[in-house]
Amino acid sequence: MRTSNLATKVINIPVVKAESQSTNEFIKGLWQQNPIFVQVLGMCPTLAVTNSAVNAFVMGVATLFVLLMSNIMVSSLRTFIPRQVRIATYVLIIATFVTVVDYLIQAFSLEVHKALGAFISLIVVNCLILGRAEAFASRNTVNKSIQDALGMGLGFTLALLSLGIIREVLGQGSLFTIQVMPDNFEHWIILLLPGGGFFTLGLLLIVFNWIQQRQNRRIAGKDHE
Amino acid sequence: MNTQARTGNRVVYLKMYRSLVGVGTLCGIIIVLVYQFTAPIIRENKDIALEHSIFKILPNAATKKSYYFSDTGNFMISESTGQTDVIYAAYDDRQQLVGFAIPAQGMGYQDTIELLYAYEPITQTIIGMVVLQSRETPGLGSRIEDDPAFFRNFEALDVSLNANQTELKNRLETVKPRKKAELWQIDSITGATISSNAVGNILQQSTSHWLPTIKQHYEDFEFGH
Numbered sequence: 001m002r003t004s005n006l007a008t009k010v011i012n013i014p015v016v017k018a019e020s021q022s023t024n025e026f027i028k029g030l031w032q033q034n035p036i037f038v039q040v041l042g043m044c045p046t047l048a049v050t051n052s053a054v055n056a057f058v059m060g061v062a063t064l065f066v067l068l069m070s071n072i073m074v075s076s077l078r079t080f081i082p083r084q085v086r087i088a089t090y091v092l093i094i095a096t097f098v099t100v101v102d103y104l105i106q107a108f109s110l111e112v113h114k115a116l117g118a119f120i121s122l123i124v125v126n127c128l129i130l131g132r133a134e135a136f137a138s139r140n141t142v143n144k145s146i147q148d149a150l151g152m153g154l155g156f157t158l159a160l161l162s163l164g165i166i167r168e169v170l171g172q173g174s175l176f177t178i179q180v181m182p183d184n185f186e187h188w189i190i191l192l193l194p195g196g197g198f199f200t201l202g203l204l205l206i207v208f209n210w211i212q213q214r215q216n217r218r219i220a221g222k223d224h225e
Numbered sequence: 226m227n228t229q230a231r232t233g234n235r236v237v238y239l240k241m242y243r244s245l246v247g248v249g250t251l252c253g254i255i256i257v258l259v260y261q262f263t264a265p266i267i268r269e270n271k272d273i274a275l276e277h278s279i280f281k282i283l284p285n286a287a288t289k290k291s292y293y294f295s296d297t298g299n300f301m302i303s304e305s306t307g308q309t310d311v312i313y314a315a316y317d318d319r320q321q322l323v324g325f326a327i328p329a330q331g332m333g334y335q336d337t338i339e340l341l342y343a344y345e346p347i348t349q350t351i352i353g354m355v356v357l358q359s360r361e362t363p364g365l366g367s368r369i370e371d372d373p374a375f376f377r378n379f380e381a382l383d384v385s386l387n388a389n390q391t392e393l394k395n396r397l398e399t400v401k402p403r404k405k406a407e408l409w410q411i412d413s414i415t416g417a418t419i420s421s422n423a424v425g426n427i428l429q430q431s432t433s434h435w436l437p438t439i440k441q442h443y444e445d446f447e448f449g450h
Contacts (some may be wrong), residue, residue, distance in 0.1 A: 084241055097270065
């Protein structure tokens with residue numbers, strides 16, 4: 001009886017560890033290593049297309065899709081791709097999925113495709129995607145790479161969405177094109193302009209860092225106790 | 226030793242070729258499959274957007290018919306949806322011809338610009354223009370799609386024909402911002418000179434091709450012809 005209990009414990013420990021590791025891979029992209037608020041990556045679409053919540057959401061989902069698919073492919077082929085040509089191969093893979101997402105958005109809505117303009121094609125040069133392929137997917141299993149892509153992609157989407165919501169609500173008085181502010185609300189036009197994107201991002205970075213510092217202090221305090 | 230090194234190099238090169246060709250082929254297949262799936266949906270979306278654009282630039286129109294210039298030297302009604310080199314004749318409620326919507330395209334700063342302009346034969350002017358597709362630089366060249374001052378150029382742009390009805394009386398000319406002095410001149414956009422020049426050139430080429438032909442075969446467009 002004692003032997004079987006011990007055996008269960010021995011078997012269970014790695015399972016629990018593996019589960020928590022994969023949860024960490026997912027969570028880190030949402031918070032500790034958020035691509036926008038911590039790593040400050042992909043600033044070009046972040047500032048340019050977040051003038052409305054719909055644009056921000058579609059750009060976020062498009063990036064998530066490309067990140068997920070390229071991570072899966074890079075991780076699956078990691079033993080097949082020699083180091084000398086890895087970057088060229090990763091760019092080829094990323095460009096393929098950007099083309100795919102470009103066609104899908106055109107099929108979904110031409111209006112959204114027109115609003116996002118050249119920024120869909122520019123996902124190819126988003127350093128977040130190439131960065132995750134090189135730093136993570138090429139060294140980890142497919143399962144872990146999926147967790148990483150989902151976490152990073154969702155973190156990116158949520159950050160874009162938070163910017164898009166603030167800018168649309170204050171700049172146009174609407175949210176997802178539905179009016180949410182009273183008729184006499186004076187629109188903050190500046191928030192719809194590129195400068196407004198910088199202001200909003202700056203404010204969100206302050207709030208994000210403040211929350212994180214508070215958390216760190218609390219953890220440090222608990223460690224002292 | 227040399228032979229060994231050469232064999233080793235050959236193996237590395239072979240692996241590199243295998244990787245690039247293999248991944249390239251796989252990526253090609255993915256793109257073709259997605260294209261095959263999305264192409265009919267995108268075409269349908271584009272047809273809807275085109276129809277919407279025609280009635281936007283020709284607000285007095287109630288119906289439209291598409292025509293192509295046949296080998297027999299006449300304008301014929303185009304039945305197929307995928308036909309290129311088509312122009313659209315627009316009619317009001319009383320089935321009177323109110324104008325033409327003419328698609329045109331040409332090279333912009335980065336890629337092909339596709340646009341649609343409205344031609345009013347009675348006044349011999351362009352009375353509206355809309356950019357259907359462009360990949361100009363976001364924030365600069367992309368302003369040809371939504372700059373209100375630029376669009377004012379196309380409210381009554383003179384494209385009258387010479388006495389022989391064979392070519393434009395005055396060549397369309399793109400001038401520096403706010404320097405427009407003549408009815409056939411187009412004010413360019415500051416910071417988007419190449420893109421606005423491209424629009425001017427596209428219109429010049431298209432009008433000099435279509436307008437004399439339309440004039441000579443005007444009776445082809447009578448309702449019910």
